[in-house]
Amino acid sequence: MNPPSPFHIVLIEPEIPPNTGNIARLCAATGSILHLVEPLGFSLDDRHLRRAGLDYWPQVQLRRWPDFASLQVAYPAGRWWLASKTAQRCYVEASFLPGDFLVFGKESAGLPADLLQQHADRCLRIPLLEPAVRSLNLASATAILLYEALRQNHRLR
16 A cells, blocks of 8 residues: 655745744654745755754755746646635635645745635635734744644544
8 A cells, every 4th residue: 555645845935944944844754745935035054944954854855946836837736725824714624635735935924915816715824813923933834734634634643
């Protein structure tokens, strides 16, 4: 029996090295593939990035893309779930399947409005219970969605 397809984590224009390093570590721990869409706000040689990923970098399945369109062309059958604080649909309402792509925007601005409009039926939010908090940390949001996808697919045993 073949193992289930891995989940894909997509970071579009990430800006903060420790966030990407923590997400890389999360991907290594879960067998997920990490896709970085340029431009990156740092070098992959950044010491903060490497430190956050600790010594797990050899286990990270990392792919870089010049833009999101190139990634979509490479995976024409991909199911894309976009995280946004403006989405109407809560992430627990999604039905994730192995091989799905979980897409996150850059820390300062999130995902572009046109991209959210193109995938309006696949936009998800993580509820914030305290109105004074604008958003969650990118690595925390990624972990929440990824572990829900893993839970739904009985991969946490």
